[in-house]
Amino acid sequence: MRPRDTDPARLATQDLVSAFGLLTRLPVPQGWPMRGAASAWAWPIVGLVVGLISATTGSVALASGMPAGVAAAIALATAAIVTGGLHEDGLADTTDGLFGGWTRERRLEIMKDSSIGSYGTLALVFTALARWSALTALMATGHHWQALAACAALSRAPMAVLMATLPNARGSGLSASTGVPSASVALAAIGVASFIALITTGAATLALLPVAALTALAVALIAKSRIGGQTGDILGATQQLTETAALVTAAALLP
Numbered sequence: 001m002r003p004r005d006t007d008p009a010r011l012a013t014q015d016l017v018s019a020f021g022l023l024t025r026l027p028v029p030q031g032w033p034m035r036g037a038a039s040a041w042a043w044p045i046v047g048l049v050v051g052l053i054s055a056t057t058g059s060v061a062l063a064s065g066m067p068a069g070v071a072a073a074i075a076l077a078t079a080a081i082v083t084g085g086l087h088e089d090g091l092a093d094t095t096d097g098l099f100g101g102w103t104r105e106r107r108l109e110i111m112k113d114s115s116i117g118s119y120g121t122l123a124l125v126f127t128a129l130a131r132w133s134a135l136t137a138l139m140a141t142g143h144h145w146q147a148l149a150a151c152a153a154l155s156r157a158p159m160a161v162l163m164a165t166l167p168n169a170r171g172s173g174l175s176a177s178t179g180v181p182s183a184s185v186a187l188a189a190i191g192v193a194s195f196i197a198l199i200t201t202g203a204a205t206l207a208l209l210p211v212a213a214l215t216a217l218a219v220a221l222i223a224k225s226r227i228g229g230q231t232g233d234i235l236g237a238t239q240q241l242t243e244t245a246a247l248v249t250a251a252a253l254l255p
Contacts, residue, residue, distance in 0.1 A: 015039035019046045022178065023156070025084045037179035040160035041188035044153040048196050051152030054079040055145045058135075068139035072132050075139075075148065090236015091127065092120030097233070098226045107226055108170055111233050123237075127244045134244075134251035147250040150197040154208060155243035157193035158216035159235040160186045166220060169229035178232075204253045208246050215245040 014032055018039035021028045023046045058075030062068065080088060096119045097111030110117075116124075138144040164186040168176045181189075197205040219238045223230055 011035075012042075015042045016045065019043050020049075023086065024050065024082050026082060036177070037160075037163060037181040038185060040163065040181040041185050041192060043156035043160055043189055044193035044196055047152035047154070047156040047193070048149050050079055050082050051148035051150075052145075053082055054152070055148045058139060058144055058148075062139060069132070069136045072135035072139050072144075075135060075144065076128070076131060079148075079152070087236040087239040088124060090233040091123050091240040092116050093233040094120075094223075094237035095123040096120040098222060104169075104227050108231070111227075111231060112170075127240055130244050131247050134247040137251045138247075138254065141255065143250070143254040146200045147247060147254060150200045150205070150208060151243050151246035151250060153193045153196040154212045154246050155239045157189040158212065158219075158238050158242050160189040161216065162220055162223075162230045162235060162238055166224060167229040168231065169223070169227040169234075170231050174232035175230060175235060201250065201254065204250060207249055207253055211245050211249045212242045215242045 014035050015038065017028050017032045018035045019042035020026050021034060022036075022039070023043060026049075054075045057078040058071045061071035061074045066074075093111045093113075093116075096113075096117040097107040097109075099119045100117055101107035101110050135144060135147070138147045160181050163175065163178070164181045164183060168180075170176065194205065194209060197208055201208065216238050219234065219241060220230070223234045227234075
């Protein structure tokens with residue numbers, strides 16, 4: 001193996017490029033090797049950047065004289081645009097499949113279908129309302145920067161954990177092609193996310209961490225029970241639900 005392939009700085013850069021290329025629509029350098037699951041430790045950093053971009057647009061809206069509710073809607077729309085609605089799509093497909101099918105095979109078939117059903121629609125509406133309500137309150141007190149950065153970072157770490165601990169239920173798709181992160185990579189993702197939350201929200205991290213963990217655990221248990229493991233859609237749903245729960249918690253805790 002060539003020396004440059006084992007250089008820590010180069011590998012870290014490759015991981016960051018891979019993480020942003022996988023989870024966002026942001027432009028990344030072309031020609032770099034994509035490291036798949038090995039880059040999962042950097043997913044919370046992607047969340048941090050998405051959160052900061054979202055907070056920036058929300059702050060600009062506030063500074064323009066828009067109400068907190070409108071600014072919150074703009075911030076959430078920005079995050080969806082930056083990620084290409086990747087996680088929202090996963091949430092819709094997951095709820096349609098897990099609750100719309102009677103057998104494992106039928107649930108996986110529904111999740112693979114690109115059309116959206118009533119369960120998926122309701123899931124998107126209810127999570128959007130919860131996130132918007134929480135973010136509106138945070139916008140009104142000026143704590144949206146901290147909350148968006150922390151919650152976006154924390155919600156990306158569970159995806160790495162689920163990939164490392166649950167089997168792939170389909171054997172194909174984005175999750176399968178990305179690979180399985182090692183235990184050390186998954187732990188690193190948790191560490192990075194926790195550090196970001198700590199420096200942005202301080203003591204509130206003590207509440208945000210268990211809320212995020214319990215939400216991800218609930219999704220993992222349901223997915224394991226109904227389809228036998230995880231898929232890319234399950235990971236997207238985990239991100240959305242974890243971020244929603246964390247934002248609601250942040251709105252309750254941050255003055």
